[in-house]
Amino acid sequence: MASRPRTHIVVFLAPAVIVYTAVMIWPLFNTLLLALYTTDEAGRHFAGLKNFRTLLGDPNWSRPFWNALGNNIWFFVVHMLVQNPLGVLLAAILSHPRLRFAALYRSAIFIPTVLSFVIVGFAWKLILSPIWGIAPSMLDMVGLKSLFAPWLGKEEYALTTLALISVWQFVGIPMMLIYAALLSIPEEILEAGEIDGLTGWQAFWKIKLPLILPSIGIISILTFVGNFNAFDLIYSAQGALAGPNFSTDLLGTFLYRTFFGFQLQLGDPHMGSAIATAMFVIILIGVCLYLFAIQTRMRRYQF
Amino acid sequence: MKISRLTGYLLVSTFLGGAVWAEDVTLTIESWRNDDLAIWQDKIIPAFEASHPGIKVSFTPSAPADYNAALNSKLDAGSAGDLVTCRPFDASLALYTKGQLADLTGLAAMANFSDVAKSAWQTDDGAATFCVPMASVIHGFIYNKDAFDALGISVPTTEAEFFSALDKIKADGTYIPMAMGTNDQWEAATMGYNNIGPNYWKGEEGRLALINGTQKLTDEQWVAPYRQLAKWKDYLGDGFEAQTYPDSQNLFTLGRAAIYPAGSWEISGFNTQAQFKMGAFAPPVANAGDECYISDHTDIGMGLNAASAHPDEAKQFLEWVGSAEFADLYANALPGFFSLNSTPVKMQDPLAQEFVSWRDKCQSTIRSTYQILSRGTPNLENETWTASVNVIKGTETPEDAGKRLQAGLESWYKPAN
Numbered sequence: 001m002a003s004r005p006r007t008h009i010v011v012f013l014a015p016a017v018i019v020y021t022a023v024m025i026w027p028l029f030n031t032l033l034l035a036l037y038t039t040d041e042a043g044r045h046f047a048g049l050k051n052f053r054t055l056l057g058d059p060n061w062s063r064p065f066w067n068a069l070g071n072n073i074w075f076f077v078v079h080m081l082v083q084n085p086l087g088v089l090l091a092a093i094l095s096h097p098r099l100r101f102a103a104l105y106r107s108a109i110f111i112p113t114v115l116s117f118v119i120v121g122f123a124w125k126l127i128l129s130p131i132w133g134i135a136p137s138m139l140d141m142v143g144l145k146s147l148f149a150p151w152l153g154k155e156e157y158a159l160t161t162l163a164l165i166s167v168w169q170f171v172g173i174p175m176m177l178i179y180a181a182l183l184s185i186p187e188e189i190l191e192a193g194e195i196d197g198l199t200g201w202q203a204f205w206k207i208k209l210p211l212i213l214p215s216i217g218i219i220s221i222l223t224f225v226g227n228f229n230a231f232d233l234i235y236s237a238q239g240a241l242a243g244p245n246f247s248t249d250l251l252g253t254f255l256y257r258t259f260f261g262f263q264l265q266l267g268d269p270h271m272g273s274a275i276a277t278a279m280f281v282i283i284l285i286g287v288c289l290y291l292f293a294i295q296t297r298m299r300r301y302q303f
Numbered sequence: 304m305k306i307s308r309l310t311g312y313l314l315v316s317t318f319l320g321g322a323v324w325a326e327d328v329t330l331t332i333e334s335w336r337n338d339d340l341a342i343w344q345d346k347i348i349p350a351f352e353a354s355h356p357g358i359k360v361s362f363t364p365s366a367p368a369d370y371n372a373a374l375n376s377k378l379d380a381g382s383a384g385d386l387v388t389c390r391p392f393d394a395s396l397a398l399y400t401k402g403q404l405a406d407l408t409g410l411a412a413m414a415n416f417s418d419v420a421k422s423a424w425q426t427d428d429g430a431a432t433f434c435v436p437m438a439s440v441i442h443g444f445i446y447n448k449d450a451f452d453a454l455g456i457s458v459p460t461t462e463a464e465f466f467s468a469l470d471k472i473k474a475d476g477t478y479i480p481m482a483m484g485t486n487d488q489w490e491a492a493t494m495g496y497n498n499i500g501p502n503y504w505k506g507e508e509g510r511l512a513l514i515n516g517t518q519k520l521t522d523e524q525w526v527a528p529y530r531q532l533a534k535w536k537d538y539l540g541d542g543f544e545a546q547t548y549p550d551s552q553n554l555f556t557l558g559r560a561a562i563y564p565a566g567s568w569e570i571s572g573f574n575t576q577a578q579f580k581m582g583a584f585a586p587p588v589a590n591a592g593d594e595c596y597i598s599d600h601t602d603i604g605m606g607l608n609a610a611s612a613h614p615d616e617a618k619q620f621l622e623w624v625g626s627a628e629f630a631d632l633y634a635n636a637l638p639g640f641f642s643l644n645s646t647p648v649k650m651q652d653p654l655a656q657e658f659v660s661w662r663d664k665c666q667s668t669i670r671s672t673y674q675i676l677s678r679g680t681p682n683l684e685n686e687t688w689t690a691s692v693n694v695i696k697g698t699e700t701p702e703d704a705g706k707r708l709q710a711g712l713e714s715w716y717k718p719a720n
Contacts, residue, residue: 060681060714130542131550153486153544155698239368243488244544245689245698260372263489264673265682266397267375 032280035273051274065275067246068254069282071159075250076227078163079170084219086167087174088212092204094175095182106179110172117169121236124165128152152237155247162248166233170226174219181215182208214298221290228283231256251279328616329359331384333377335370336603338572342636350632351623358616378403378608385611386620389434389604391423392673398606399426399433405607408432410618412625420643423601423669434604435625438633438640441658442498442598445565445573447558448580450478454561458584462531465587469538472561480538482560484546491691492684494564495535497670499586500528501596506668514675516718520709521702529694529701536695544696552576567658568602570639574654583657585665599667601643679715686711 038047055061090109094102112120128135130150139148151161185208193207231252234242240262242249257265259272332343343362351360363384365373371394377383378398387404389395398404407413408431413421416436424434451458451468454475459465472480485491504510504524512518518525540546540554555563556576563569565583573581588595605624607617623629630644638652641659650656672684686708693699699707 060711125547128545129547129550130545131540131554136542150542150545153484153542153546239487241488241685241688243486243689243692244696245693261375262685263371263682264393264677264684265680266394266678267372 028280031273031276034269035277038270047270051270052278055271055274055278061271064246064249064254065278068249068251071248072228072230072250074159075163075166075230076224078160079167079223079227080220082164083167083171084174084216084223086171087219088178088216090171090175091178091182092208094179106175109175112169113172115169117232118236120165120169121233125152125237128161153244155244158238158244159248162233162237165237166230169233173222174216177215177219178212181212185211217290217294217298221287224286224290225283228279228286251275251282255279327357327359328613329361330386330611330613330617330620332360332362332386332388332605333370333374333384333608334362334364334388335367335390336388337364337366339637340364346636347629347632350628351620355619355623358619360620378610381610383608383610385608385613385617387606387608388437389424389606391601391604391669393675393678395424395434395604395606396426399431403609404433405609405611405614406431406433407435407607407618407621410435410621410625412622415625415627415644415646417643417645419667420601422674424604424606427675434606435621436601436643437603437605437624438637439599439643440602440639441567441641441661442494442600443565443567443583443585443658443661444498445555445563445569445581445583445654447478447555447561447577448582450558450561450579451582453477458582459587460584461591462587462589466534469562473538478561479540479554479559481535481562481564482551482555483535483539483564484543484548484551485692485695486545486550487548488688488692490548490551490564491532491695492688493670494566495532495695496528496687496691497598497600497672498564498566499531500525500671501598501666501668502586502588502593503527504671505594506596506666510668510671510674513671514718520712521705526701526705529690529704532691532694533697533701536697539695567639567641567655570652570654570658571637574638574652581654583654585661595661595665596668597661597665598670599641599662600669600673603640676712676716681711681714683708683712 035051036046036048037044038050055065093099094106096102099105127133128151130136130148136145136148139145149157151157189207189211190203193203198206229252230250234248234250234253235256238248240253240257242253255272255275256262258268258275261267340362348360348362352358371390374383374387375398378387378401383403387398389404395404399406410432412435413432418429420436420439421432422429424436425432446458450456450472454471454477456468456471457464459468469480472478483490483494501509504513504518509518509524513520513525520526536543540560546554551560551563552569552572554560556573558577558579585595585597605621607614607621611617625644627644627646627648630642630646630648634640634642634648634650634655635652638650638655639658641655642648650659672687677684690699690704690708694701694704
């Protein structure tokens with residue numbers, strides 16, 4: 001039996017492997033390769049790591065790069081501090097057996113996730129508009145008009161505002177994953193804890209939270225990858241120049257401007273690929289850190 | 304028998320019809336003017352097709368902000384249309400040097416345009432022209448005539464009058480003095496800096512001196528416009544930091560703002576939207592009687608995709624675009640896009656007439672950052688956007704903005720002499 005040729009495995013794998021190679025692996029390596037070339041009067045030729053030296057060494061390139069990276073880290077921090085705890089909290093509330101209309105809340109919170117970025121960006125721009133928006137008039141109704149500021153137009157608030165908009169949009173994903181994890185915790189364990197005197201919040205902190213930690217880890221890494229690839233929301237709300245004064249510039253918008261050009265700035269595919277490669281490396285390092293430093297130490301519980 | 308004969312006739316007519324159809328060539332136009340789609344389809348294209356049987360034209364615009372990126376990708380991939388609407392200067396020059404736009408120097412219609420009109424679509428030495436100039440846009444201010452009459456304000460011609468008018472509107476409180484926001488950034492540079500600037504740097508004289516390297520962006524004439532922009536802050540509406548370009552347009556056309564720093568391309572849109580009388584004035588000069596300068600920017604042209612399958616038909620279209628007939632049709636269908644054709648065009652729209660009348664009393668120039676100076680990194684045009692916004696918001700002083708722009712320019716640009 002064991003000696004029978006297993007060609008059928010190859011046949012069954014082929015469609016997925018071919019499609020994946022054509023649309024993912026090949027373009028990825030092509031981009032990495034493109035970053036090593038440059039175009040000048042002599043035409044396109046191999047330039048080694050020159051583009052990366054420019055990106056990190058020339059202040060005209062390194063300043064926007066570090067600015068974008070710093071903004072990206074803050075964008076990620078806001079998601080980790082707001083989106084994921086909020087997701088856990090919502091899931092904990094939703095999984096409460098005596099909550100009424102749980103399905104309704106669940107759908108309502110999850111709906112923004114399926115909306116297009118363009119709609120989300122446009123709708124929030126209108127909501128927060130100092131001229132026609134409902135945010136200033138709603139604050140006015142409760143007498144807090146003085147708290148209103150044109151948030152999207154202020155350097156100090158714009159990025160945080162956009163990060164919170166993104167949290168609003170995506171909070172449904174951690175909520176759903178944690179909710180599923182919470183539902184999979186067997187009743188017996190909770191009952192055993194109850195006999196030992198663990199109830200309410202104590203039961204959550206001491207039993208449920210350790211059991212959903214692997215899910216939280218997965219959510220964190222999904223958030224990390226998603227945030228460092230983010231582009232759409234900034235582009236639809238602030239444009240490719242990521243105003244005001246580049247305060248909302250993420251690596252994604254920086255890459256777009258460089259690769260495709262913007263207004264009078266002509267596109268530079270080689271520098272653009274260098275930025276794309278840098279993004280790839282940053283995400284790779286983050287994911288590796290997680291896989292080797294955290295994932296391997298995470299304890300697994302067998303029910 | 305009868306039926307089969309009928310079938311035969313039908314078949315023959317189908318083949319003949321097919322043969323006639325096969326002779327028709329369809330030319331596709333790439334453009335960023337999606338606002339003009341109806342005018343091209345209803346007025347311009349039918350006029351061309353009527354005089355040129357056998358050629359069909361289809362106008363396929365994309366969003367202005369995406370146009371350059373989309374066009375470059377399409378040209379690289381070989382899927383771009385036969386005719387390409389040309390951005391002025393380097394964006395199109397780069398396409399020509401890459402061999403993606405054809406050389407149109409030999410086109411007979413080129414004789415209808417002055418050298419200044421063609422300069423936006425020529426190689427630096429002026430040897431080859433690669434787009435037919437279509438139109439220019441003029442900067443100035445559009446104002447709400449009813450508001451000015453109600454408040455007893457006369458049209459300002461000097462800066463002092465301009466600011467006293469703004470003060471008066473602000474003190475009255477009925478209207479926002481000026482409708483402009485900084486969210487989209489480009490208005491601050493295009494309708495702000497490059498609108499009022501030519502009066503300071505004396506139009507072409509200053510612009511060419513900047514290219515020659517005899518003037519710097521830190522010189523008084525280049526910093527002073529920023530100083531005026533910094534004063535605008537007090538006259539913009541509440542929350543102008545997050546006000547977008549459409550917000551500003553709506554504020555003005557709804558009659559909530561009195562003055563709109565404008566480009567003439569707004570005219571047709573404002574004519575349909577605004578319910579009040581409008582007027583326009585040129586950027587005010589420093590002292591009464593000073594020579595005035597206006598930004599009369601060569602903005603739009605049309606070129607031939609070098610990879611087009613129908614170059615001869617496309618050239619026929621371009622010859623027509625260069626004709627006086629097209630100039631008349633275009634300038635009147637789209638008031639505010641002023642023909643660059645040497646044949647004078649009679650325009651019907653009073654607001655457009657007002658704008659174009661400045662050409663007679665003021666010196667024309669084009670936007671300072673467009674020719675040559677936005678070729679490197681950092682890109683001077685994009686930097687000017689951010690600098691203008693920062694100055695208006697007060698986060699950067701005019702002097703610092705000038706210093707930063709000059710340092711950025713010097714890092715890659717070496718003047719010829």
